[in-house]
Amino acid sequence: MALLNIRWQQLHDVYRQHHDWLQGWLRKKTGNSWDAADIAHDTFVRIMHHNKLAQLGTEPRALLVHIAKGLVIDHWRHQQVERAYQETLAQLPPGSWPSAEEQHLILESLRQIDRLLQTMPAQTRAIFLLAQLDGLTYQQIADQLDMSLITVKRHMRKAYLACLSL
């Protein structure tokens, strides 16, 4: 109880001192006050849930901005994944839509994969997806793209390392 109180007291103080500033910063960056308010709130929720109060130190704004940036990008990406998904679905005949349960899993997978792909150069990403989602062998990819097998392998190596470095 006493510990909880201290934790809340600290969070409370940080909130009062920095919330408006953070929200202003986010508004400037996102150009949207609704998102800014939302993400500012989420930042404090994150601080609490991940027990990051101890890391706030003497420059709390540095950590607040750090967390807020990650949330902004996450937010944008999720919106984009969902939009791309809806657009793709709209082009399919409704009869061929995945079932409700499937759709939920697919969206979740898409978010995870999108994250894995984020740092790959375009060509590496294209080759990686040919192998992972189209199910082509490295030789088939080499033939299709008219490149040597060793080049395909070099891209695959780069792709796996990009995933691992996240």
Next chain:
Amino acid sequence: MISNTTQTLDPQVLTQAVDWLLKLQTEAANPATQAAFEHWQSSHPQHAEAWSRLTQIEHTFGQVQRKALAKQVLTRMDHASRRHALKKLGTLGLILPSAWLGYRALPLTRWQAEYQTAVGEQKHLHLGDGTHLVLNTDSAVDIQYREQRQIVLHQGEVWLETGHQDKRKLVVITPHGELVPLGTRFNVKLTAERTILAVTEGEVRIQLDNGQSSVVQAGQQRAFNRHGLEQTRRAEQHVGYWQQGMLLAQEMPLETLLKELARYRHGVIRCHPDLRQMVVSGAFPLNDTDAALDLLQKTLPVRVLIPSRYWIMVEPANTAG
């Protein structure tokens, strides 16, 4: 799932793991290679860890149902935008995993269920159609999935994130009217006199028995009862944040704040008339309202009097007695 472990692995070990994977993928099975790989893998804990991360990546792709559809979506995405976003925001942002823990998975079709929460309790329900529902303190819902998906709110407050999936119509029913969400996130709060709908994403249509209807957009809130609709307003910023166990108040009148806190505990919290309009900002715990009241006392010129556990008075600090 991608591993969230924070252990940093030697880049050289990561490269070795990838080289092993490519070798095993492309060379014909061979006992000598297999033995050499197993030796590498077991010779250091970092090797095993690197291999396990690599296996998880393979699994992420391997488990994808409808790979062709996934490919189409990913091809449509603008992958450069994350880098642009980073540039726009300055330096690198850290992406932390969302803390979606403790959900209950429920079966998809043809079932009826009644869920209730006690005062101070919250409940997460994850329905099989992808709909995610959070019941706030002292609330009750019925969930009926038949020819249409019905969620009946009898009491209290519920936050919903709908799945876009099931083809059956989803309707949220309160004693004051019906809500038809169009792929969205929204909060529904029921009081004796009215239902208050706040939409944070997408749109929700309100339908009243008397034929009136209206669409509420993201960022808006609108209250209604059986007789009519109130004005549409900008949604309050703290909508839905109760589910994080935290009340984030931004320039909230003290009376409103105390009313909110009172929903999470038994008994009455009385606000002194002189304090009703006092403006409060801060973070308050909802799962420990004693601590929340204590914070108020520490940071505002107020005094919290607790004659009994069920009777609390908040008064100006300088009042005698």
